[in-house]
Amino acid sequence: xxxxxxxxxxxxxxxxxxxxxxxxxxxxxxxxxxxxxxxxxxxxxxxxxxxxxxxxxxxxxxxxxxxxxxxxxxxxxxxxxxxxxxxxxxxxxxxxxxxxxxxxxxxxxxxxxxxxxxxxxxxxxxxxxxxxxxxxxxxxxxxxxxxxxxxxxxxxxxxxxxxxxxxxxxxxxxxxxxxxxxxxxxxxxxxxxxxxxxxxxxxxxxxxxxxxxxxxxxxxxxxxxxxxxxxxxxxxxxxxxxxxxxxxxxxxxxxxxxxxxxxxxxxxxxxxxxxxxxxxxxxxxxxxxxxxxxxxxxxxxxxxxxxxxxxxxxxxxxxxxxxxxxxxxxxxxxxxxxxxxxxxxxxxxxxxxxxxxxxxxxxxxxxxxxxxxxxxxxxxxxxxxxxxxxxxxxxxxxx
Amino acid sequence: xxxxxxxxxxxxxxxxxxxxxxxxxxxxxxxxxxxxxxxxxxxxxxxxxxxxxxxxxxxxxxxxxxxxxxxxxxxxxxxxxxxxxxxxxxxxxxxxxxxxxxxxxxxxxxxxxxxxxxxxxxxxxxxxxxxxxxxxxxxxxxxxxxxxxxxxxxxxxxxxxxxxxxxxxxxxxxxxxxxxxxxxxxxxxxxxxxxxxxxxxxxxxxxxxxxxxxxxxxxxxxxxxxxxxxxxxxxxxxxxxxxxxxx
Numbered sequence: 105x106x107x108x109x110x111x112x113x114x115x116x117x118x119x120x121x122x123x124x125x126x127x128x129x130x131x132x133x134x135x136x137x138x139x140x141x142x143x144x145x146x147x148x149x150x151x152x153x154x155x156x157x158x159x160x161x162x163x164x165x166x167x168x169x170x171x172x173x174x175x176x177x178x179x180x181x182x183x184x185x186x187x188x189x190x191x192x193x194x195x196x197x198x199x200x201x202x203x204x205x206x207x208x209x210x211x212x213x214x215x216x217x218x219x220x221x222x223x224x225x226x227x228x229x230x231x232x233x234x235x236x237x238x239x240x241x242x243x244x245x246x247x248x249x250x251x252x253x254x255x256x257x258x259x260x261x262x263x264x265x266x267x268x269x270x271x272x273x274x275x276x277x278x279x280x281x282x283x284x285x286x287x288x289x290x291x292x293x294x295x296x297x298x299x300x301x302x303x304x305x306x307x308x309x310x311x312x313x314x315x316x317x318x319x320x321x322x323x324x325x326x327x328x329x330x331x332x333x334x335x336x337x338x339x340x341x342x343x344x345x346x347x348x349x350x351x352x353x354x355x356x357x358x359x360x361x362x363x364x365x366x367x368x369x370x371x372x373x374x375x376x377x378x379x380x381x382x383x384x385x386x387x388x389x390x391x392x393x394x395x396x397x398x399x400x401x402x403x404x405x406x407x408x409x410x411x412x413x414x415x416x417x418x419x420x421x422x423x424x425x426x427x428x429x430x431x432x433x434x435x436x437x438x439x440x441x442x443x444x445x446x447x448x449x450x451x452x453x454x455x456x457x458x459x460x461x462x463x464x465x466x467x468x469x470x471x472x473x474x475x476x477x478x479x480x481x482x483x484x485x486x487x488x489x490x491x492x493x494x495x496x497x498x499x500x501x502x503x
Numbered sequence: 504x505x506x507x508x509x510x511x512x513x514x515x516x517x518x519x520x521x522x523x524x525x526x527x528x529x530x531x532x533x534x535x536x537x538x539x540x541x542x543x544x545x546x547x548x549x550x551x552x553x554x555x556x557x558x559x560x561x562x563x564x565x566x567x568x569x570x571x572x573x574x575x576x577x578x579x580x581x582x583x584x585x586x587x588x589x590x591x592x593x594x595x596x597x598x599x600x601x602x603x604x605x606x607x608x609x610x611x612x613x614x615x616x617x618x619x620x621x622x623x624x625x626x627x628x629x630x631x632x633x634x635x636x637x638x639x640x641x642x643x644x645x646x647x648x649x650x651x652x653x654x655x656x657x658x659x660x661x662x663x664x665x666x667x668x669x670x671x672x673x674x675x676x677x678x679x680x681x682x683x684x685x686x687x688x689x690x691x692x693x694x695x696x697x698x699x700x701x702x703x704x705x706x707x708x709x710x711x712x713x714x715x716x717x718x719x720x721x722x723x724x725x726x727x728x729x730x731x732x733x734x735x736x737x738x739x740x741x742x743x744x745x746x747x748x749x750x
Binding site for chain 1: 551554555556557558576579580582584585586587588589590591592593594595599603604606607608609610611614618648651652655656
């Protein structure tokens with residue numbers, strides 16, 4: 105008998121497992137389709153829709169076309185509005201009906217006694233007719249209200265001047281708005297979408313692959329022969345974990361790159377909310393998501409190993425994923441200042457860091473390290489748990 | 504060389520199912536030992552204990568002197584196992600399936616490639632070597648499973664019902680291969696519930712029934728022990744009247 109040159113190295117076995125699993129995963133059309141479609145397509149496409157919605161509302165304000173009833177009673181107001189680039193159109197007779205059905209957003213109705221009231225020095229009346237329950241109309245309503253207030257101010261100021269009173273006398277309070285939002289911190293919904301999808305990719309990216317390599321391995325009856333080779337359960341778990349981490353990281357980077365490329369190059373409508381998702385933000389996102397990129401595959405492998413079949417594992421997973429994806433949504437609606445301990449909690453901590461990155465801030469090192477601590481321990485724990493499952497005799501029973 | 508001494512293994516919540524119940528046997532190098540028994544006799548459980556997949560409740564088993572419990576990783580380096588479950592990776596080619604097991608056994612580089620090529624030739628699967636295992640026939644799957652079990656040239660080879668689901672040509676090819684391995688001085692332990700299989704191939708036969716060894720010996724010795732003319736009758740008699748293959 106001749107001897108074959110062999111080594112006995114745990115590292116070599118882990119590498120062999122990881123290499124084989126990566127090849128296996130990337131050849132699996134179902135896994136790749138699920139991963140790539142959810143990661144790359146869904147996020148950016150959804151964002152494009154949101155941006156278009158925002159843009160349409162913005163356009164509405166800019167090209168305000170205002171139906172007016174009884175414009176002949178208030179020529180000064182009409183002249184003012186036309187100076188402000190508002191297109192005035194005659195209101196149809198049944199405009200109240202049309203507002204109710206949503207065909208019109210807002211109508212300005214000048215009271216027939218307008219000129220008479222002005223002549224008597226009494227406040228003249230205009231009516232603004234709208235249906236405030238219509239989201240779509242809100243921008244137009246606000247715009248018309250603002251214009252009417254401006255007209256009111258200008259007119260009042262003119263009257264004071266005529267009486268030799270300085271206009272400032274009537275304006276003892278000077279409100280000077282200073283918005284501390286950086287350009288990036290506006291457009292909150294769009295930003296939330298990016299953060300959410302970044303998290304989503306890190307949580308979901310490895311799912312199909314993790315199930316295939318655990319529950320799938322059992323279902324295909326390839327686990328038992330594998331366990332007769334010198335690969336130890338922990339080596340097997342580690343190798344499989346590394347492979348799923350590679351896929352998960354790929355999914356995250358692709359998703360974020362999708363956002364980046366779209367915001368950078370796609371012919372986006374002029375939204376009027378300048379915000380940044382440049383390479384620096386992309387990099388900060390990846391760094392903030394590292395704990396999840398490492399943790400989720402370990403958890404997914406654990407859940408997958410507990411299932412005797414692909415189906416069983418899948419239904420166990422859906423509960424977990426539901427909880428995980430709920431966290432950032434709850435956090436967004438809370439809208440309060442996050443308590444400091446939140447950075448320690450997986451998902452929550454990452455979401456908080458992503459939000460900061462989106463506001464254009466650098467990631468603070470202490471909080472970054474805090475956000476790494478718990479996920480690292482959990483990753484280790486999950487890997488040991490997977491190894492324990494692989495060394496149980498009952499993994500054979502399911503075949 | 505395999506030595507099994509009073510090994511027992513029970514299943515069930517209170518351990519009430521005695522799958523293997525005090526088995527003692529030896530399988531020598533340069534011989535094919537057949538483990539013959541009806542379904543449920545404990546063949547697969549015994550092989551799983553030897554393959555280090557299960558820890559016996561009592562007794563002791565060694566492969567080439569390595570204890571299957573204490574030195575399980577040493578044992579795994581010395582055995583090649585064709586287990587009851589023989590799933591391949593459908594998205595990997597035959598060659599990649601074999602190469603994976605070689606890498607796990609510590610082979611690498613040119614040594615690994617040469618060994619994989621050698622097995623592909625020996626099992627005449629060159630035609631399917633670079634095709635994905637997805638659409639392989641039963642016979643092709645079995646050949647690849649055997650190749651990956653032998654990739655590290657193990658001294659001891661365990662085969663659980665290797666002929667299950669194979670056509671006659673594949674069975675003949677398998678027999679030739681096992682005889683060749685015997686000629687190389689390997690120790691082969693091979694389970695089956697088919698008498699013809701065992702008698703055609705095995706130097707020594709261990710008849711298992713209900714987790715116990717019912718009889719041991721060469722085919723002729725078993726005939727003599729039972730006083731029957733055919734091995735089939737001997738098998739039924741040695742297992743006791745109530746239990747045959749149909750039981």
